[in-house]
Amino acid sequence: MKKKYVVGAIALALLGLGTSACSNDSSSNGSHSSKTEKVKNAVSNTKSDVSVSKNGFKGNKYSTKSGIITIDKITNVKVNDDENNPKNFTMVVIEGSFTNNSKKAVSPEDWVMSNLEINQVLPNTERELETPGNNEHDNGTKWDDLFKNSESKVIPGKTIKFALEYDLESKTDKVSNIYSIQAESAEDGHHIGKPYKVNAGSDNFTYKDSDDDDTDTDD
The missing domain is CATH 1.20.5 (Single alpha-helices involved in coiled-coils or other helix-helix interfaces)
Known part of the structure; x- marks a missing residue:
């Protein structure tokens, strides 16, 4: 057992x-x-x-999960005042359309600043246009409505036409005929794909001082 x-x-x-x-x-x-x-x-x-x-611009269009932008044209606009005094300068006007693919409202200007790098192509270098200006947004240019659209928040799923203004100082900044638009990561800024290069057109605008308009109204 x-x-x-x-x-x-x-x-x-x-x-x-x-x-x-x-x-x-x-x-x-x-x-x-x-x-x-x-x-x-x-x-x-x-x-x-x-x-x-690896997917940067395809033609003049760049698409991401947050938005789609199409660059229609770029124009170098010579701005003159009534007296042709030293206020003269050139503004670079970038026209295009923007579709908001995100879940939150966002302006074309904010989206461009986060996702694109815009450079002047000069003979020996490239110079970045860093911050859009707003000097001529209410001065009677033919882009006034498009300038305002660039600052307006686009509802998710909607598309809007816009224009951005970059001001060049007449004494220090050179005017270029070619611009390079580089897609970049909104997270870390690394470049995505090859840049889209645009030949700029030209135009003129005569600036009218708002103070002069007020004076005429008072008379």
């Missing part, structure tokens, strides 16, 4: 060890499988991000 008891106990112990080993192997395999899946997913996501990051 004692022998049978001992043999039975040994058999049960061996059975327990075998079950435990199988359980550990299964757990180990499950853990390894889980880790493998995570790595595969990470690689897949990275590849997806890389493929997206």
